[in-house]
């Protein structure tokens with residue numbers, strides 16, 4: 001959908017361009033290719049203005065798709081062909097740690113760069129996140145660090161979970177953004193292994209078993225769910241989530257490794273009403 005909008009914006013822009021050159025020489029206003037997104041940061045450093053855009057209203061725990069533009073302040077134009085890497089860092093009272101993140105790649109428009117960050121906890125009065133962007137333009141290296149205000153989602157529902165598996169490994173499991181409907185929904189998640197405080201590696205070929213329940217209605221389940229299995233192309237775990245009515249759902253899960261051993265989570269039964277591994281949603 002976003003791609004379609006970008007294409008339409010590009011077409012409108014090119015029509016505007018050709019008519020301008022024919023009829024008059026009024027200045028051409030550049031369409032912002034990120035007009036549909038929310039600017040969550042804008043800061044000046046190194047004679048550049050660095051803008052970060054998000055699909056969400058703010059930096060939120062869980063999966064954040066982020067878009068970056070770098071403007072050269074002197075020429076007031078956006079820079080293409082920059083190489084950017086980033087390091088999110090949480091400063092906690094006892095230690096510092098990073099979080100799972102992607103590489104940053106150009107996103108169609110040459111001056112737009114894109115990637116994702118999965119914050120696993122919010123900041124608070126004493127503990128905070130910052131984001132360091134290291135970027136190179138025409139062989140010159142720059143760096144900037146900005147404070148981030150990372151918040152819990154407005155509905156306070158769990159979309160990311162950090163846990164130690166029965167194999168003594170720390171994992172981060174994050175739900176991909178979803179607009180739930182009374183239907184069988186496409187549902188996906190990303191799984192990372194915490195190698196150390198700064199390094200999180202994609203974990204492949206596990207499986208996430210799903211058992212969505214409505215605790216307010218006798219803990220009933222739903223039919224035709226499909227467990228999440230690893231998709232090498234998208235690097236995500238993909239499956240189907242069946243939601244038979246609106247309301248609050250607890251998505252109970254079990255994580256299985258390549259040998260089909262349960263790493264985390266329990267079966268939901270009459271005696272055990274929930275798994276220790278779960279996401280939540282309400283709609």
Ligand SMILES: [Cu+2]
Nearest residue numbers: 090092097121
């Ligand atoms: Cu932390």
